[in-house]
Amino acid sequence: MTATDLTVRLGPLTLKNPVLLASGIFGYGDEFAGLADYSQLGALVLKTITREPRAGNPPACRTAETPAGMVNAIGLENVGLEAFLRDKLPLALAHDTNLIASIAGDTPEDFAHCAAALDSTPLAALEINISCPNVKHGGMAFGVSPEASAEVVSAVRAATTKPIIAKLTPNVTDITAIAAACQRAGADALSLTNTFSAMVIDVEKRCPLLAANTGGLSGPAIRPAAVYRVFQVARAVDLPVIGMGGIWNASDALEFILAGASAVAIGTALYADPAVGHRVLAGLRDYLERHRLATITDLIGSLELH
Numbered sequence: 001m002t003a004t005d006l007t008v009r010l011g012p013l014t015l016k017n018p019v020l021l022a023s024g025i026f027g028y029g030d031e032f033a034g035l036a037d038y039s040q041l042g043a044l045v046l047k048t049i050t051r052e053p054r055a056g057n058p059p060a061c062r063t064a065e066t067p068a069g070m071v072n073a074i075g076l077e078n079v080g081l082e083a084f085l086r087d088k089l090p091l092a093l094a095h096d097t098n099l100i101a102s103i104a105g106d107t108p109e110d111f112a113h114c115a116a117a118l119d120s121t122p123l124a125a126l127e128i129n130i131s132c133p134n135v136k137h138g139g140m141a142f143g144v145s146p147e148a149s150a151e152v153v154s155a156v157r158a159a160t161t162k163p164i165i166a167k168l169t170p171n172v173t174d175i176t177a178i179a180a181a182c183q184r185a186g187a188d189a190l191s192l193t194n195t196f197s198a199m200v201i202d203v204e205k206r207c208p209l210l211a212a213n214t215g216g217l218s219g220p221a222i223r224p225a226a227v228y229r230v231f232q233v234a235r236a237v238d239l240p241v242i243g244m245g246g247i248w249n250a251s252d253a254l255e256f257i258l259a260g261a262s263a264v265a266i267g268t269a270l271y272a273d274p275a276v277g278h279r280v281l282a283g284l285r286d287y288l289e290r291h292r293l294a295t296i297t298d299l300i301g302s303l304e305l306h
Contacts, residue, residue, distance in 0.1 A: 004288040005295040006281075008042070008262050010240045011188030013125050013163045015042035015098060015263060018296055019253070019281045022191075022244050022267035023048055023102040023127060023167075024074075028088040029095055035274035041281065042263060043098035045191075046088070048129045050103070051110045053080035058211035064200040069219030069246070070268055071198045073212035076104055076132055081114055089121060098124035100165065104132060108155035115159040126162050128152060128187075131169035131194035133216045143169040143194075146181035157186035165242065168192040168233070170222075175229050176236035183237045191242035191265065192233060193226045218268045220246040227255050234260025234301055248276070250283020260301040 006017035023045040026032060038044060056062075056077025063072045079088060084101075092099055101123050103114040115126055130143040130152055142148040149166065156164055166182040168175060170193040179190055195216025200209040208214070226245025234241050243256030244265040253264040269276040288296060 004285055004293070005297075006285065006288075008240075008296060008300075010125070010165070010242065010262060011163050013098065013188070017042040017281055017284070018257065018261075018263035019277050019284070020045055020100075020242065020263055020265040021270065021277055022265035023129065025267050025270045028084070029092040030088070032270075032274055033091075033094075036278055038277070039096040041097055041277050043100055043124065044092070044095055045100045045102055045127055045265060046092055047078060048076050048102040048104045048132070049078045049081055049084045049114065050076060050105055051081050051113050053083065054078055060211040061209060062211065062215075064209045064215070066198075066200060066217065066219075067221065069217050069221035070271075071200050071210065071215040071217050072195070073210045073215035075212065076129075081117055085117065085121070089123075093122060100125045100127050102127040102129050102167070103156075104129040108152045111152050112155040112159040115156045115162075119160045119162060123162065125165055125188075126156065126160060127165040127167050127191060128156055129167050129194075131167050133169065133171060133195060133197045133214070140169050140171060140194075143167075143178060144172050146177050149178050150181040150185035153182050153185035153187050163188040165189045165191050167194055168229075169194050170225065170229055171197050176232050179233045179237045179239070183239050187239060189240045189242060189262075190233060190237070191244065193222070193229050193245050196222050196225065218246070220248055220252075222246050223252060223255070227259050230256050230261050231259040231303070247280065250280050250287060253280050253284060254287060254299070257296070257299050258301070258303045260303070262297075262300055
């Protein structure tokens with residue numbers, strides 16, 4: 001049998017395989033330097049940046065473990081656009097694979113400013129974070145409205161020639177309406193889902209455990225819900241989808257791919273295993289070989305419903 005082909009396309013962007021590391025936990029790449037050869041993966045999505053540096057939410061308690069998951073309320077703490085370009089991007093470029101920057105802002109103009117500043121860099125694409133539940137302004141405030149989502153995507157589309165990936169929130173009544181609005185506004189791909197809004201309570205103190213009161217739930221606990229949303233969106237729009245939410249192994253990744261995702265992104269599992277992406281990649285290759293499939297694209301959206 002010929003070698004398996006793991007190449008996938010996200011609109012105009014070609015990836016050598018469908019395994020990405022999601023924005024946030026991987027940081028800007030320097031925190032994980034030396035722990036694994038991340039150049040083997042399809043793409044690395046760097047920590048979200050904003051026009052100006054942000055301190056994020058109160059540092060007293062930003063994360064809480066839950067059964068099969070984690071709730072976080074970091075609040076998009078980041079170094080800001082200028083420091084990212086000067087200090088972080090050169091280090092990230094040491095990883096010889098596609099790099100995707102994640103951008104956020106309080107206004108569509110903030111997003112556009114970041115996009116324009118990143119347009120001449122070697123970055124492969126831009127992810128528009130319109131779905132963070134842990135900030136008071138911007139973030140999910142855009143992602144819960146088709147009109148607001150489209151306004152941000154349109155502003156970024158006018159500011160850059162790079163492929164645009166809109167990152168969607170699951171905290172909406174109809175995620176397909178948001179996806180369709182992003183497609184009409186010029187997005188090249190979609191990534192979903194971001195975290196689910198959540199709260200953890202300290203019953204002895206009778207107050208929220210997180211200093212920000214609420215946060216976003218990630219990890220295996222959200223995977224079935226995230227898979228369903230990928231299934232919905234992949235059938236509602238004509239755009240490639242990056243699926244994420246609780247991926248711990250190749251079987252988890254395959255659920256997203258069968259549901260319609262062209263690629264998958266791994267986040268919370270990195271806390272447990274910095275090489276989890278490599279294990280998932282090896283598992284996907286083994287699955288193709290066992291099922292005598294020549295290419296991973298044969299599996300995308302191949303779910304057979306009852």
